[in-house]
Amino acid sequence: PDSLMISPYIPCSQTGCRYVSKAAAKTQMEFEYDGPSMKTEVPGPRSKELTKQLGEMQNVGAINFFCNYEESRGNYLVDVDGNRMLDVYTQISSIPIVQTSPPSLLSAFVNRPALGIMPPENFPEKLSESLLSVAPSGMSRVQTMACGSCSNENAYKAMFIWYRNKERGHNIPSDEDMSSCMINQSPGCPDLSILSFMGGFHGRTMGCLATTHSKAIHKLDVPSFDWPIAPFPKLKYPLEEFKRENAQEEARCLEEVEDLIVQWRQKGRPVAGIVIEPIQAEGGDNHATPDFFKKLRNIARKHGSAFHVDEVQTGGGATGKFWAHEHWGMDDPADIVSFSKKMLTGGFYHKDELQAYRIFNTWMGDPSKNLFLAEVLNVIRRENLLEEVTRSGKTLLQGLYQLQDQYPNMLSSARGQGTFCAIDIRDDATRNSIILKARDKGVLLGGCGERSIRFRPALVFKEYHVHMFLNVFSDVLAEHN
C-alpha cells in the first residue's frame, strides 16, 4: 500500500510558500476528528477563569489551558473553550494511544490494594499480559511503582544494595552496618554514587535530582550528593553525515566516564551504577550512537557498576521500537530499565542479580494501570502501531529535513527515531513564539533543551497527521521568516 512510501513532497524554495504535501488521504480512524478547529485564542476565557479559580488552591504557573477530556479523541485534544488541537505533545509524552478510553476498561478502578502484601488474584496474570510481555532483552522481572521518580529512586536503591552485597561477598549486614544506618552514617549508609550525564533528566525527588542536570530550575535550593557527572556527546546531525567527528566526540565522553569512575573510587565514593537515557529528552533531544552505548555498557561491566537505562520518556513505542535501547541491537543492553509515562504505571525491569527484597512501599503502583496497559499493548500489536510509528516518523523527519533546507537561518539539526523527533530553532524566543503560533493554529507542540522543539505524538499519529502538522508548521515558519 502507498502508506509504506515516503511521501514525495513538492519542494518549495520561495520564502513564505506554504509547505504542500500530497497526503490528504486520511486513514481510517473511528471517532477521530477531521482536523483542528479553533474558536478562541489559547488559553480562552473559560481556561483563564478556571486558572484563576485553581490559582486560589495551588500553583498554576505551568498550566497552559484546561481540557475537555470527554470531547478529546484520537490525536485531538479539545480544550474547555471548544478549541480542538492536533496533539503532538501528549501530556509530556505520557499518553500512549488516544485521549479517550475504550468503555470496556471502565471496570473496578477504585480499589487501591497494597500490592506488596495483598495483591489481587489476577495480578500475576495481568503483569504477564502487560509489563512482562514487553520486557527488555535479558530481563524477566519487573517492579511497579507509582511514578517515574519513584521508579528511578527505587532502581538506584536496588543498585546500591546489589553493590554493597557484592562488596560484602554475601547478603548479611554486620552489626555495625545495622546500627550506623539508623543514624545516616557509613558503613550502613555507604558513600556510594551514581554516575549521570550533563543534560540528563531522571526525576525530581532528591535521589533522582542528584542525577538530573537539564535545567537549573529543577535543582536550585535542594541539597544534593557529590556524585560524578560526565559529558553527554554533543553530536552533529544528521548523524550519518558526521560519522568521524561524532565518533571522536563520543570517544572523548567515554574517556571522561572512565576517568570519573576512577576518581570517585579514589575519593572513597565508588560508582555503584551509571544512569543514562537512550535519547536525552528534557535536555534537548540529544542522541548518541549505538556504538557509544555499547562501549558505555562495557565500561560499566569492566568497573563493576550497574547499568541503568532510563526509558521513562523514550519507552513505549515512540521511537519505532518498543524500547529505544532496542536500536542498539544488544542481547544484554542493561541491568535495569525504568519506565513510566506511556506505560501508565511507573516501575523498573531488572536482571535477576539486582533483585532487592528490600524494595517496598505501601502501594507499589496501582493495578488498575496494569489492566489498562494490557489493553493498550493489545491495540499496539493488533494495529501494528510500531510499524506505523516507523512510517510516520520517516515522513516526519523527511519533512523536517526539507523545511530545514528551506529555512536554514531558522532551523537546524532535525533528528529523531520513529516519531520521537526534534529540531533546533534559531533562538529560545523564536522557539517559544513558534510553539504559541502553532497552538493558535491548532497544533500542540512542546519545547526541550535550550532552543529545541520536540515532537511527541501518540502511537496512532499516521502519515495523514504528519502532513497536517507539516502544513501548519510551514505556515508558522513562513510567518516568522
Add this chain to the structure above:
Amino acid sequence: PDSLMISPYIPCSQTGCRYVSKAAAKTQMEFEYDGPSMKTEVPGPRSKELTKQLGEMQNVGAINFFCNYEESRGNYLVDVDGNRMLDVYTQISSIPIVQTSPPSLLSAFVNRPALGIMPPENFPEKLSESLLSVAPSGMSRVQTMACGSCSNENAYKAMFIWYRNKERGHNIPSDEDMSSCMINQSPGCPDLSILSFMGGFHGRTMGCLATTHSKAIHKLDVPSFDWPIAPFPKLKYPLEEFKRENAQEEARCLEEVEDLIVQWRQKGRPVAGIVIEPIQAEGGDNHATPDFFKKLRNIARKHGSAFHVDEVQTGGGATGKFWAHEHWGMDDPADIVSFSKKMLTGGFYHKDELQAYRIFNTWMGDPSKNLFLAEVLNVIRRENLLEEVTRSGKTLLQGLYQLQDQYPNMLSSARGQGTFCAIDIRDDATRNSIILKARDKGVLLGGCGERSIRFRPALVFKEYHVHMFLNVFSDVLAEHN
C-alpha cells in the same frame, strides 16, 4: 442510643476464659458479612500457587496472601481460597471506608492527564470538594502527588526553597546559585538539613529515607545525608497516669531538639524544616502529648525552621478527628501537612508562604483519585463516621485495658486515639505468633515497632466489630498464656 455507651464487659480473671462482650447487636450495614469464615489455613493452596507464579516475576517476600477483592465487603477481606477475615489492618491503613466500591464511581478512570499543565475542567471543583474541604487549620493550598514518598520529598523541597528565599531576602537566585546547582554543589545545592526523630517513618525514597529511622532494613546500603536526628519521647501509658514522668521525658527531647538545631547551624548545615508524625506509626505507635507538639511548633518558629506534620498514616479520620494534629487544639498547627494512604492520593497542604512554583512533575497525582476521595468524604460526613470512630475507639481501648489487666505478663501499654490503637506484646516472637493465630481465626492484624500490634480498621468499624475482634483476640491470648 446504647451505641454511645462503653460496653460493660464481664470481667474474666480465669486463664483461658473466653473474653465475653455483650455486643452481639449488629448495626445495619448493607452487603456486609456476618463474621469471619475460614476454609483453609492462610495462605491457602491457591495463594501459595499464585505466590509461586508471581515469584517468577518479582519479589514476593512480603506477600501474605492473594485477595479476592470482588468478594471482599465492608470490614471483611476475602482471600483467593475463600477465607473471609475481619480486616483490622486495611492495606497498611490505606483503605478509608470499604474494600469494594460504589458503582457510581466507575466512570472515566483511565485517562491520566499531566495535571500541572493540562488539567481537566472539573479539577478545581473536585479539589474543592475533596482535599480542600478537609484542609487543616490555616491552610488553603494543596499539591497532589502520586504517593506518600513523593509527597514528603516535594514537601521537603518546598521547605528548602522557602528557607533559601528567606536567606536571600528575595526569590531571585544569583548566577553562582544557577551554575553551581547544575553540578550538585553549594550554594545552588545548599547544605541544608531536615531534623527528624528516631523511630520516625517518612518514606523510602532517598530524601525521605534520610529522615526515616524506624527499621534498619529500610535504610541499609542506601547513601544518606548528615542531618540531625532527635529522640522522640518514650512515654508511659496510660498517659493520664504518668503525667509528671512523661512531661519530664518530653522536656528532655525538646531540649535535645534545640541543641541539635544550634549544632547543625554551627556546622554550616542549618535546619530548614522539622518533620514529625503526630503518632509514630511504623516506629511502634509512639504517642506524645499536645503540649509536646505545641512546644515543638514554637521551637521551629523561634529558629526559623518550617514545621512539617506527616499525616500519611494518621490522617483521614482513624484517630476520631480528620487529622490527628487536630487533637493538639492549635489554630496554626503546621506549615506543611502531608498525606496519602486513606486519602487515596498523595500530596501536601501548605501555608501560603511555602508556595513553591518549582514543585512539578508529569502526573502530579491522579485526578481519578480525587473523584473517589470526594465520594469517600461525602460518606464520612453523611454517616458521621468520625463520631463512630471515636465511639468504636473508646470501646476498643477499654477492651484492651481489660485484657491487659487480665494478662499482665503478656500485654502492656495499651494506647490509642480513635481506633488508631496499639498494644505491646511480651516479645517479638509472641507478637508474631499472635498475629498469625488471629489470622487463622479470621482476624487480620498488623505489627509495628519492635513488639507492638497496631490496630488500623476502616472508618466503618463499628462497636459490633470491636467486640467480635476482642472475642477472637481473647481466645488467641488464652491459648498463648
